[in-house]
Amino acid sequence: MSTDRAEYEGIGPEIKQQERLAEQKRQVWPEGIRIWAPTLESMPEDIIFPLAWEEMMCRRVGEGEAPIMHIWRHPYALTIGMRDRRLPRAPQAMEKLRREGCSVAVRVSGGAAVPLDEGVVNVSLILPNPDRKLELHGDFERMVSLIAGAAAPWTSEARAGEIAGAFCPGDYDVSVNGRKFCGIAQRRQTKAYILTAFIIADGSGEERRRLAREFYDEASGILQPGDAYPDVREGSMASLDELAGVPSAEAYISSLQDWMIEQAGASILTKGPQLPLDELDRLSAQLKLRYDRD
Template sequence: MSGRIPSPFYIQNSGDNTLVGDILFPFAYDELLCRKVGEGAVPFVHIWRHEKAIVLGLRDRRLPHADRAIEWLKMQGYQVGVRNSGGAAVSLDPGIVNISIVMPNPDGRLEFKEDFELMYALIRESLDKLGMEAFKGEVAGSYCPGEYDVSVNGRKLCGISQRRQTKAFIVNAFVAAEGHAFRRGELIRSFYEVATGGDPELDAPRVDPATMTTLNEAGGRGATVRTFMRALAVTLSEWGGTIGRHPDKPSMAELEQMTAALRNRYDNASPAES
Protein backbone atom coordinates (compact mmCIF):
# COMPACT_ATOMS: atom_id res chain seq x y z
CA MET A 1 0.00 0.00 0.00
CA SER A 2 1.45 3.35 -1.05
CA GLY A 3 -0.84 5.48 1.08
CA ARG A 4 -3.50 5.82 -1.59
CA ILE A 5 -6.83 4.27 -2.50
CA PRO A 6 -6.89 2.53 -5.90
CA SER A 7 -8.59 4.75 -8.49
CA PRO A 8 -11.30 5.07 -9.50
CA PHE A 9 -13.18 5.33 -6.22
CA TYR A 10 -16.22 7.19 -4.97
CA ILE A 11 -16.40 9.79 -2.21
CA GLN A 12 -19.84 9.60 -0.59
CA ASN A 13 -20.26 12.52 1.81
CA SER A 14 -23.42 12.08 3.86
CA GLY A 15 -22.09 14.35 6.58
CA ASP A 16 -24.02 17.49 5.66
CA ASN A 17 -26.95 16.03 7.59
CA THR A 18 -26.74 14.00 10.79
CA LEU A 19 -28.26 10.54 10.84
CA VAL A 20 -30.91 9.64 13.40
CA GLY A 21 -32.27 6.25 14.39
CA ASP A 22 -30.42 2.95 14.47
CA ILE A 23 -26.69 3.57 14.77
CA LEU A 24 -25.98 0.23 13.07
CA PHE A 25 -27.55 1.47 9.82
CA PRO A 26 -24.35 3.13 8.48
CA PHE A 27 -22.34 0.08 9.53
CA ALA A 28 -24.76 -2.14 7.61
CA TYR A 29 -24.38 0.13 4.57
CA ASP A 30 -20.60 -0.22 4.66
CA GLU A 31 -20.79 -3.96 5.29
CA LEU A 32 -22.96 -4.52 2.22
CA LEU A 33 -20.82 -2.34 -0.02
CA CYS A 34 -17.72 -4.08 1.29
CA ARG A 35 -19.14 -7.35 -0.03
CA LYS A 36 -19.74 -5.73 -3.42
CA VAL A 37 -16.23 -4.25 -3.49
CA GLY A 38 -14.92 -7.73 -2.77
CA GLU A 39 -16.86 -8.94 -5.82
CA GLY A 40 -15.32 -6.29 -8.08
CA ALA A 41 -17.18 -3.04 -7.43
CA VAL A 42 -15.03 0.09 -7.17
CA PRO A 43 -13.78 1.18 -3.71
CA PHE A 44 -15.42 4.04 -1.87
CA VAL A 45 -15.06 6.38 1.09
CA HIS A 46 -18.09 7.08 3.26
CA ILE A 47 -18.25 10.25 5.39
CA TRP A 48 -21.13 10.48 7.88
CA ARG A 49 -22.33 11.81 11.24
CA HIS A 50 -24.93 10.67 13.78
CA GLU A 51 -27.11 12.73 16.09
CA LYS A 52 -26.62 10.88 19.39
CA ALA A 53 -25.14 7.42 19.80
CA ILE A 54 -22.65 5.25 21.64
CA VAL A 55 -20.86 2.59 19.62
CA LEU A 56 -19.36 -0.25 21.63
CA GLY A 57 -16.66 -2.77 20.81
CA LEU A 58 -17.10 -6.49 21.32
CA ARG A 59 -15.03 -6.53 24.48
CA ASP A 60 -17.25 -3.80 25.96
CA ARG A 61 -20.33 -5.92 25.27
CA ARG A 62 -18.79 -8.80 27.20
CA LEU A 63 -18.28 -6.83 30.42
CA PRO A 64 -20.33 -8.36 33.25
CA HIS A 65 -22.78 -5.47 33.68
CA ALA A 66 -22.90 -4.32 30.04
CA ASP A 67 -26.68 -4.76 29.83
CA ARG A 68 -27.18 -2.44 32.78
CA ALA A 69 -24.81 0.15 31.29
CA ILE A 70 -26.53 0.00 27.90
CA GLU A 71 -29.94 0.56 29.47
CA TRP A 72 -28.48 3.52 31.38
CA LEU A 73 -27.31 5.05 28.08
CA LYS A 74 -30.66 4.43 26.39
CA MET A 75 -32.47 6.17 29.24
CA GLN A 76 -30.42 9.27 28.36
CA GLY A 77 -31.58 9.11 24.75
CA TYR A 78 -28.55 7.44 23.17
CA GLN A 79 -28.75 4.96 20.34
CA VAL A 80 -26.45 2.07 21.28
CA GLY A 81 -24.88 -0.53 19.02
CA VAL A 82 -21.94 -2.92 18.88
CA ARG A 83 -19.79 -2.47 15.81
CA ASN A 84 -18.31 -5.33 13.83
CA SER A 85 -14.82 -3.80 13.78
CA GLY A 86 -12.23 -3.65 16.53
CA GLY A 87 -11.78 -1.03 19.18
CA ALA A 88 -13.75 0.03 22.23
CA ALA A 89 -16.58 2.43 23.13
CA VAL A 90 -16.87 5.80 21.38
CA SER A 91 -19.37 8.64 21.64
CA LEU A 92 -21.00 10.01 18.47
CA ASP A 93 -22.83 13.29 18.01
CA PRO A 94 -22.98 16.03 15.32
CA GLY A 95 -19.45 17.18 16.21
CA ILE A 96 -17.94 13.79 15.30
CA VAL A 97 -17.06 13.05 11.66
CA ASN A 98 -17.00 9.34 10.84
CA ILE A 99 -14.96 8.03 7.91
CA SER A 100 -15.04 4.58 6.31
CA ILE A 101 -12.60 3.49 3.61
CA VAL A 102 -13.84 0.38 1.79
CA MET A 103 -11.24 -1.35 -0.38
CA PRO A 104 -10.69 -4.70 -2.10
CA ASN A 105 -8.38 -7.33 -0.66
CA PRO A 106 -8.30 -9.97 -3.43
CA ASP A 107 -5.31 -11.83 -1.99
CA GLY A 108 -6.73 -12.04 1.52
CA ARG A 109 -3.61 -10.42 3.00
CA LEU A 110 -3.48 -9.76 6.73
CA GLU A 111 -1.10 -6.78 6.85
CA PHE A 112 -3.60 -4.62 8.70
CA LYS A 113 -1.08 -1.93 9.69
CA GLU A 114 -0.83 -0.79 6.07
CA ASP A 115 -4.58 -0.17 6.11
CA PHE A 116 -4.37 1.82 9.33
CA GLU A 117 -1.52 3.82 7.77
CA LEU A 118 -3.81 4.63 4.85
CA MET A 119 -6.46 6.15 7.11
CA TYR A 120 -3.80 7.98 9.10
CA ALA A 121 -2.38 9.44 5.87
CA LEU A 122 -5.85 10.66 4.85
CA ILE A 123 -6.44 12.38 8.18
CA ARG A 124 -2.90 13.77 8.41
CA GLU A 125 -3.03 15.31 4.92
CA SER A 126 -6.51 16.73 5.55
CA LEU A 127 -5.45 18.32 8.85
CA ASP A 128 -2.37 19.74 7.16
CA LYS A 129 -4.73 21.72 4.92
CA LEU A 130 -6.14 23.29 8.10
CA GLY A 131 -2.67 24.16 9.34
CA MET A 132 -2.64 21.42 11.96
CA GLU A 133 0.00 18.74 12.55
CA ALA A 134 -1.28 15.27 13.42
CA PHE A 135 0.62 12.53 15.25
CA LYS A 136 -0.10 8.84 15.74
CA GLY A 137 0.46 6.67 18.78
CA GLU A 138 -1.61 5.52 21.74
CA VAL A 139 -2.76 8.30 24.04
CA ALA A 140 -2.88 6.85 27.54
CA GLY A 141 -6.19 7.55 29.27
CA SER A 142 -8.18 8.12 26.07
CA TYR A 143 -11.27 6.13 25.19
CA CYS A 144 -11.00 3.54 22.41
CA PRO A 145 -7.20 3.55 22.89
CA GLY A 146 -4.88 2.06 20.29
CA GLU A 147 -1.57 2.23 18.46
CA TYR A 148 -3.18 4.38 15.77
CA ASP A 149 -4.73 7.06 17.95
CA VAL A 150 -4.41 10.39 16.13
CA SER A 151 -3.57 13.36 18.30
CA VAL A 152 -2.86 17.08 18.12
CA ASN A 153 -0.83 18.80 20.84
CA GLY A 154 -0.65 15.54 22.77
CA ARG A 155 -4.41 14.99 23.06
CA LYS A 156 -6.46 12.47 21.12
CA LEU A 157 -9.09 13.47 18.58
CA CYS A 158 -9.33 10.35 16.41
CA GLY A 159 -9.42 6.58 16.76
CA ILE A 160 -9.14 3.99 13.98
CA SER A 161 -10.56 0.47 13.75
CA GLN A 162 -10.91 -2.16 11.03
CA ARG A 163 -13.32 -4.78 9.72
CA ARG A 164 -12.05 -7.49 7.33
CA GLN A 165 -14.06 -9.67 4.97
CA THR A 166 -12.66 -12.44 2.77
CA LYS A 167 -12.02 -10.27 -0.29
CA ALA A 168 -12.35 -6.70 1.03
CA PHE A 169 -11.99 -4.63 4.18
CA ILE A 170 -13.25 -1.50 5.92
CA VAL A 171 -11.12 0.95 7.89
CA ASN A 172 -13.19 3.16 10.19
CA ALA A 173 -12.22 6.37 11.96
CA PHE A 174 -14.03 8.85 14.17
CA VAL A 175 -12.68 12.40 14.21
CA ALA A 176 -13.77 14.80 16.94
CA ALA A 177 -14.13 18.09 15.07
CA GLU A 178 -16.36 20.12 17.40
CA GLY A 179 -18.28 19.74 20.64
CA HIS A 180 -17.25 18.96 24.20
CA ALA A 181 -14.41 16.44 24.28
CA PHE A 182 -14.29 16.38 28.10
CA ARG A 183 -18.01 15.60 28.38
CA ARG A 184 -17.68 12.74 25.89
CA GLY A 185 -14.83 11.36 27.94
CA GLU A 186 -16.85 11.60 31.14
CA LEU A 187 -19.75 9.75 29.48
CA ILE A 188 -17.55 6.87 28.33
CA ARG A 189 -15.82 6.71 31.72
CA SER A 190 -19.23 6.46 33.40
CA PHE A 191 -20.28 3.70 31.00
CA TYR A 192 -17.28 1.64 32.06
CA GLU A 193 -17.92 2.30 35.74
CA VAL A 194 -21.41 0.83 35.35
CA ALA A 195 -20.42 -1.98 32.94
CA THR A 196 -17.58 -3.21 35.17
CA GLY A 197 -19.43 -2.75 38.43
CA GLY A 198 -16.44 -0.73 39.56
CA ASP A 199 -14.09 -3.73 39.37
CA PRO A 200 -10.61 -2.34 38.49
CA GLU A 201 -9.33 -5.83 37.60
CA LEU A 202 -11.53 -6.14 34.53
CA ASP A 203 -10.15 -5.49 31.04
CA ALA A 204 -11.68 -2.08 30.33
CA PRO A 205 -10.09 1.24 29.37
CA ARG A 206 -9.26 3.62 32.22
CA VAL A 207 -10.60 6.84 30.74
CA ASP A 208 -9.25 10.26 31.67
CA PRO A 209 -11.47 12.83 29.90
CA ALA A 210 -8.66 15.40 29.92
CA THR A 211 -6.74 13.34 27.33
CA MET A 212 -9.33 14.05 24.61
CA THR A 213 -9.70 17.11 22.39
CA THR A 214 -11.40 18.34 19.21
CA LEU A 215 -10.14 20.07 16.08
CA ASN A 216 -11.92 23.20 17.18
CA GLU A 217 -10.30 23.18 20.61
CA ALA A 218 -6.85 22.38 19.22
CA GLY A 219 -6.92 24.60 16.17
CA GLY A 220 -9.21 27.48 16.99
CA ARG A 221 -12.39 28.59 15.28
CA GLY A 222 -11.06 27.86 11.80
CA ALA A 223 -11.28 24.10 12.40
CA THR A 224 -14.90 22.90 12.33
CA VAL A 225 -16.97 19.99 11.09
CA ARG A 226 -17.52 21.81 7.79
CA THR A 227 -13.93 22.86 7.19
CA PHE A 228 -12.66 19.39 8.05
CA MET A 229 -15.13 17.68 5.71
CA ARG A 230 -14.09 20.08 2.94
CA ALA A 231 -10.43 19.28 3.59
CA LEU A 232 -11.24 15.56 3.45
CA ALA A 233 -13.02 15.99 0.11
CA VAL A 234 -10.09 17.93 -1.35
CA THR A 235 -7.56 15.32 -0.18
CA LEU A 236 -9.64 12.46 -1.55
CA SER A 237 -10.10 14.27 -4.88
CA GLU A 238 -6.33 14.72 -5.05
CA TRP A 239 -6.03 10.97 -4.52
CA GLY A 240 -8.27 10.34 -7.55
CA GLY A 241 -11.73 10.06 -6.00
CA THR A 242 -15.02 11.18 -7.53
CA ILE A 243 -17.69 12.74 -5.36
CA GLY A 244 -21.01 10.93 -5.63
CA ARG A 245 -23.12 8.08 -4.32
CA HIS A 246 -21.82 4.61 -5.13
CA PRO A 247 -23.69 3.17 -8.14
CA ASP A 248 -23.98 -0.23 -6.43
CA LYS A 249 -25.59 1.12 -3.27
CA PRO A 250 -27.72 -1.47 -1.45
CA SER A 251 -31.50 -1.40 -1.39
CA MET A 252 -33.48 -0.42 1.68
CA ALA A 253 -34.58 -4.03 2.13
CA GLU A 254 -30.94 -5.17 2.09
CA LEU A 255 -30.00 -2.48 4.59
CA GLU A 256 -32.78 -3.38 7.01
CA GLN A 257 -31.88 -7.06 6.80
CA MET A 258 -28.17 -6.42 7.39
CA THR A 259 -28.85 -4.01 10.25
CA ALA A 260 -30.97 -6.66 11.96
CA ALA A 261 -28.28 -9.30 11.34
CA LEU A 262 -25.53 -7.12 12.83
CA ARG A 263 -27.61 -6.35 15.89
CA ASN A 264 -28.46 -10.00 16.43
CA ARG A 265 -24.89 -11.15 15.88
CA TYR A 266 -23.01 -8.58 17.94
CA ASP A 267 -25.45 -7.16 20.46
CA ASN A 268 -26.04 -10.66 21.83
CA ALA A 269 -22.36 -11.37 22.32
CA SER A 270 -22.19 -10.86 26.06
CA PRO A 271 -22.46 -13.41 28.82
CA ALA A 272 -25.39 -13.21 31.21
CA GLU A 273 -25.01 -10.36 33.68
CA SER A 274 -24.10 -11.46 37.16
Protein backbone atom coordinates (compact mmCIF):
# COMPACT_ATOMS: atom_id res chain seq x y z
CA MET A 1 0.00 0.00 0.00
CA SER A 2 1.41 3.40 -0.91
CA THR A 3 2.11 5.98 1.76
CA ASP A 4 -0.39 8.37 0.19
CA ARG A 5 -3.14 5.74 0.23
CA ALA A 6 -2.35 4.76 3.81
CA GLU A 7 -2.55 8.38 4.91
CA TYR A 8 -5.82 8.86 3.04
CA GLU A 9 -7.45 5.81 4.57
CA GLY A 10 -6.11 6.78 7.97
CA ILE A 11 -7.66 10.24 8.05
CA GLY A 12 -10.89 9.28 6.35
CA PRO A 13 -12.67 8.03 9.49
CA GLU A 14 -11.48 11.10 11.42
CA ILE A 15 -12.98 13.42 8.83
CA LYS A 16 -16.25 11.46 8.90
CA GLN A 17 -16.30 11.65 12.70
CA GLN A 18 -15.78 15.42 12.54
CA GLU A 19 -18.61 15.71 10.04
CA ARG A 20 -20.88 13.65 12.30
CA LEU A 21 -20.04 15.84 15.28
CA ALA A 22 -20.68 18.97 13.24
CA GLU A 23 -24.06 17.61 12.17
CA GLN A 24 -24.95 16.80 15.80
CA LYS A 25 -24.11 20.38 16.79
CA ARG A 26 -26.31 21.72 14.00
CA GLN A 27 -29.18 19.59 15.29
CA VAL A 28 -28.80 20.97 18.84
CA TRP A 29 -27.88 24.57 18.02
CA PRO A 30 -29.02 26.64 15.04
CA GLU A 31 -26.32 27.98 12.77
CA GLY A 32 -24.96 31.50 13.00
CA ILE A 33 -25.34 32.15 16.72
CA ARG A 34 -23.74 35.43 17.72
CA ILE A 35 -22.59 36.36 21.23
CA TRP A 36 -23.14 39.88 22.54
CA ALA A 37 -21.70 40.64 25.99
CA PRO A 38 -21.97 44.36 26.79
CA THR A 39 -19.79 45.65 29.62
CA LEU A 40 -21.18 46.12 33.10
CA GLU A 41 -20.28 49.81 32.87
CA SER A 42 -22.47 50.26 29.78
CA MET A 43 -25.61 48.86 31.43
CA PRO A 44 -28.41 51.44 31.88
CA GLU A 45 -29.58 51.99 35.45
CA ASP A 46 -33.15 50.85 34.72
CA ILE A 47 -33.27 47.04 34.74
CA ILE A 48 -36.20 47.06 32.31
CA PHE A 49 -33.84 48.11 29.48
CA PRO A 50 -32.02 44.76 28.94
CA LEU A 51 -35.38 42.97 29.22
CA ALA A 52 -36.86 45.24 26.54
CA TRP A 53 -33.72 44.76 24.41
CA GLU A 54 -34.24 41.00 24.47
CA GLU A 55 -37.93 41.35 23.60
CA MET A 56 -37.03 43.43 20.55
CA MET A 57 -34.22 41.09 19.52
CA CYS A 58 -36.57 38.14 19.84
CA ARG A 59 -38.93 39.80 17.37
CA ARG A 60 -36.04 40.34 14.95
CA VAL A 61 -34.86 36.74 15.25
CA GLY A 62 -38.43 35.66 14.54
CA GLU A 63 -38.30 37.79 11.39
CA GLY A 64 -35.13 36.06 10.17
CA GLU A 65 -32.20 37.76 11.90
CA ALA A 66 -29.48 35.40 13.16
CA PRO A 67 -29.89 33.95 16.68
CA ILE A 68 -27.99 35.60 19.48
CA MET A 69 -26.67 34.86 22.95
CA HIS A 70 -26.93 37.86 25.28
CA ILE A 71 -24.63 37.88 28.33
CA TRP A 72 -25.09 40.78 30.73
CA ARG A 73 -24.89 41.97 34.32
CA HIS A 74 -26.45 44.79 36.32
CA PRO A 75 -24.95 46.66 39.29
CA TYR A 76 -27.97 46.35 41.61
CA ALA A 77 -31.48 45.20 40.72
CA LEU A 78 -34.34 42.87 41.57
CA THR A 79 -36.49 41.22 38.92
CA ILE A 80 -39.73 39.68 40.10
CA GLY A 81 -42.43 37.49 38.58
CA MET A 82 -46.00 38.49 37.79
CA ARG A 83 -47.29 36.46 40.77
CA ASP A 84 -44.87 38.36 42.99
CA ARG A 85 -46.27 41.64 41.70
CA ARG A 86 -49.76 40.61 42.84
CA LEU A 87 -48.72 40.09 46.47
CA PRO A 88 -50.67 42.43 48.83
CA ARG A 89 -47.78 44.78 49.62
CA ALA A 90 -45.66 44.33 46.48
CA PRO A 91 -45.85 48.02 45.46
CA GLN A 92 -44.59 49.10 48.89
CA ALA A 93 -41.80 46.48 48.86
CA MET A 94 -40.72 47.58 45.38
CA GLU A 95 -40.74 51.24 46.33
CA LYS A 96 -38.68 50.54 49.45
CA LEU A 97 -35.99 48.89 47.32
CA ARG A 98 -36.04 51.72 44.81
CA ARG A 99 -35.45 54.26 47.59
CA GLU A 100 -32.38 52.21 48.51
CA GLY A 101 -31.02 52.51 44.95
CA CYS A 102 -32.21 49.13 43.66
CA SER A 103 -33.79 49.01 40.20
CA VAL A 104 -36.91 46.79 40.23
CA ALA A 105 -38.92 45.36 37.34
CA VAL A 106 -41.41 42.60 36.59
CA ARG A 107 -39.74 39.95 34.44
CA VAL A 108 -41.64 39.05 31.27
CA SER A 109 -40.34 35.47 31.27
CA GLY A 110 -42.11 34.63 34.52
CA GLY A 111 -40.60 32.91 37.52
CA ALA A 112 -40.08 34.63 40.86
CA ALA A 113 -37.81 37.17 42.56
CA VAL A 114 -34.12 37.19 41.56
CA PRO A 115 -31.60 39.67 43.01
CA LEU A 116 -29.00 40.89 40.51
CA ASP A 117 -25.62 42.52 41.00
CA GLU A 118 -22.20 42.50 39.37
CA GLY A 119 -21.53 38.92 40.55
CA VAL A 120 -24.68 37.53 38.89
CA VAL A 121 -24.36 36.65 35.20
CA ASN A 122 -27.50 36.73 33.05
CA VAL A 123 -27.52 34.58 29.92
CA SER A 124 -30.24 34.63 27.28
CA LEU A 125 -30.35 32.50 24.15
CA ILE A 126 -32.64 34.12 21.59
CA LEU A 127 -33.48 31.42 19.07
CA PRO A 128 -35.75 31.08 16.02
CA ASN A 129 -38.84 28.89 16.10
CA PRO A 130 -40.50 29.27 12.67
CA ASP A 131 -42.50 26.06 13.04
CA ARG A 132 -43.73 27.10 16.51
CA LYS A 133 -42.59 23.85 18.10
CA LEU A 134 -42.94 23.42 21.84
CA GLU A 135 -40.03 21.40 23.22
CA LEU A 136 -39.80 22.62 26.82
CA HIS A 137 -37.75 19.79 28.27
CA GLY A 138 -35.29 19.72 25.38
CA ASP A 139 -34.85 23.50 25.53
CA PHE A 140 -34.23 23.52 29.27
CA GLU A 141 -31.81 20.61 29.00
CA ARG A 142 -29.94 22.50 26.29
CA MET A 143 -29.53 25.46 28.65
CA VAL A 144 -28.45 23.16 31.49
CA SER A 145 -25.76 21.69 29.23
CA LEU A 146 -24.46 25.19 28.54
CA ILE A 147 -24.46 26.29 32.20
CA ALA A 148 -22.84 23.07 33.42
CA GLY A 149 -20.42 22.97 30.49
CA ALA A 150 -19.18 26.47 31.26
CA ALA A 151 -18.67 25.44 34.90
CA ALA A 152 -16.74 22.29 33.89
CA PRO A 153 -13.26 23.84 34.23
CA TRP A 154 -13.98 24.10 37.96
CA THR A 155 -16.54 21.39 38.74
CA SER A 156 -18.21 18.36 37.18
CA GLU A 157 -20.87 18.21 39.89
CA ALA A 158 -23.47 20.60 38.43
CA ARG A 159 -26.90 18.94 38.49
CA ALA A 160 -30.43 19.92 37.42
CA GLY A 161 -33.45 19.55 39.70
CA GLU A 162 -35.52 21.75 42.00
CA ILE A 163 -33.79 22.87 45.21
CA ALA A 164 -36.17 23.27 48.14
CA GLY A 165 -35.91 26.66 49.81
CA ALA A 166 -34.17 28.38 46.89
CA PHE A 167 -35.43 31.60 45.37
CA CYS A 168 -37.07 31.42 41.93
CA PRO A 169 -37.47 27.62 42.25
CA GLY A 170 -38.00 25.34 39.26
CA ASP A 171 -37.51 21.83 37.92
CA TYR A 172 -34.35 22.97 36.15
CA ASP A 173 -32.54 24.66 39.01
CA VAL A 174 -28.83 24.02 38.57
CA SER A 175 -26.93 23.20 41.74
CA VAL A 176 -23.73 21.76 43.20
CA ASN A 177 -23.99 19.62 46.33
CA GLY A 178 -27.61 20.60 46.87
CA ARG A 179 -27.12 24.38 46.73
CA LYS A 180 -28.56 26.31 43.83
CA PHE A 181 -26.48 28.73 41.78
CA CYS A 182 -28.60 28.99 38.62
CA GLY A 183 -32.24 29.28 37.60
CA ILE A 184 -33.71 28.93 34.10
CA ALA A 185 -36.85 30.34 32.49
CA GLN A 186 -38.15 31.00 29.01
CA ARG A 187 -40.24 33.50 27.08
CA ARG A 188 -41.94 32.56 23.80
CA GLN A 189 -43.02 34.81 20.98
CA THR A 190 -44.73 33.81 17.73
CA LYS A 191 -41.68 32.68 15.73
CA ALA A 192 -38.83 32.91 18.23
CA TYR A 193 -38.18 32.42 21.91
CA ILE A 194 -35.79 33.30 24.72
CA LEU A 195 -34.13 30.79 27.02
CA THR A 196 -32.81 32.78 29.93
CA ALA A 197 -30.80 31.99 33.05
CA PHE A 198 -29.21 33.74 35.98
CA ILE A 199 -25.95 32.37 37.38
CA ILE A 200 -24.57 33.44 40.75
CA ALA A 201 -20.91 33.41 39.77
CA ASP A 202 -19.16 35.05 42.69
CA GLY A 203 -19.88 36.64 46.05
CA SER A 204 -22.28 35.32 48.67
CA GLY A 205 -25.28 33.20 47.75
CA GLU A 206 -26.68 33.78 51.21
CA GLU A 207 -26.67 37.57 50.77
CA ARG A 208 -28.73 37.26 47.58
CA ARG A 209 -31.09 34.82 49.31
CA ARG A 210 -31.54 37.26 52.18
CA LEU A 211 -32.51 40.07 49.80
CA ALA A 212 -35.13 37.88 48.11
CA ARG A 213 -36.51 36.83 51.49
CA GLU A 214 -36.68 40.44 52.70
CA PHE A 215 -38.68 41.37 49.60
CA TYR A 216 -41.18 38.58 50.26
CA ASP A 217 -41.43 39.41 53.96
CA GLU A 218 -42.36 42.96 53.01
CA ALA A 219 -44.54 42.15 49.98
CA SER A 220 -46.53 39.20 51.35
CA GLY A 221 -48.61 41.00 53.97
CA ILE A 222 -50.58 38.38 55.89
CA LEU A 223 -49.95 35.63 53.35
CA GLN A 224 -47.73 32.69 54.25
CA PRO A 225 -45.01 31.17 52.03
CA GLY A 226 -46.03 28.21 49.92
CA ASP A 227 -48.60 28.58 47.17
CA ALA A 228 -48.55 32.40 47.19
CA TYR A 229 -44.77 32.85 47.07
CA PRO A 230 -41.62 30.74 47.53
CA ASP A 231 -40.44 29.80 51.01
CA VAL A 232 -36.88 31.09 50.62
CA ARG A 233 -34.75 29.42 53.28
CA GLU A 234 -31.22 29.71 54.57
CA GLY A 235 -28.62 27.31 53.15
CA SER A 236 -30.30 26.88 49.76
CA MET A 237 -28.20 29.23 47.60
CA ALA A 238 -24.50 29.63 46.88
CA SER A 239 -22.21 31.13 44.27
CA LEU A 240 -19.93 29.18 41.94
CA ASP A 241 -17.07 30.83 43.77
CA GLU A 242 -18.26 29.28 47.06
CA LEU A 243 -19.15 25.93 45.47
CA ALA A 244 -16.30 25.38 43.05
CA GLY A 245 -13.73 28.14 43.32
CA VAL A 246 -14.75 30.04 40.16
CA PRO A 247 -12.55 33.13 40.54
CA SER A 248 -14.88 35.78 39.12
CA ALA A 249 -17.97 36.53 37.06
CA GLU A 250 -15.64 37.53 34.23
CA ALA A 251 -13.96 34.12 34.29
CA TYR A 252 -17.32 32.37 34.05
CA ILE A 253 -18.41 34.65 31.18
CA SER A 254 -15.21 33.78 29.32
CA SER A 255 -15.95 30.08 29.82
CA LEU A 256 -19.52 30.55 28.55
CA GLN A 257 -18.19 32.13 25.38
CA ASP A 258 -15.57 29.43 24.87
CA TRP A 259 -18.18 26.69 25.33
CA MET A 260 -20.57 28.23 22.80
CA ILE A 261 -17.79 28.73 20.26
CA GLU A 262 -16.72 25.12 20.64
CA GLN A 263 -20.11 23.43 20.92
CA ALA A 264 -22.35 25.67 18.82
CA GLY A 265 -19.96 27.36 16.40
CA ALA A 266 -20.87 30.76 17.83
CA SER A 267 -19.02 33.98 17.02
CA ILE A 268 -18.40 36.96 19.30
CA LEU A 269 -19.69 40.38 18.28
CA THR A 270 -17.42 43.34 18.92
CA LYS A 271 -20.36 45.70 18.51
CA GLY A 272 -23.95 45.09 19.53
CA PRO A 273 -26.87 44.89 17.07
CA GLN A 274 -28.21 48.34 16.25
CA LEU A 275 -31.65 48.74 17.76
CA PRO A 276 -33.44 52.11 17.61
CA LEU A 277 -33.24 53.73 21.05
CA ASP A 278 -36.59 55.46 20.67
CA GLU A 279 -38.26 52.11 19.98
CA LEU A 280 -36.49 50.56 22.95
CA ASP A 281 -37.71 53.40 25.16
CA ARG A 282 -41.28 52.92 23.95
CA LEU A 283 -41.09 49.17 24.49
CA SER A 284 -39.66 49.65 27.99
CA ALA A 285 -42.60 51.91 28.83
CA GLN A 286 -45.05 49.39 27.36
CA LEU A 287 -43.57 46.53 29.41
CA LYS A 288 -43.86 48.57 32.60
CA LEU A 289 -47.47 49.45 31.79
CA ARG A 290 -48.39 45.88 30.88
CA TYR A 291 -46.68 43.96 33.67
CA ASP A 292 -45.90 46.34 36.52
CA ARG A 293 -49.47 46.75 37.72
CA ASP A 294 -51.84 45.36 40.33
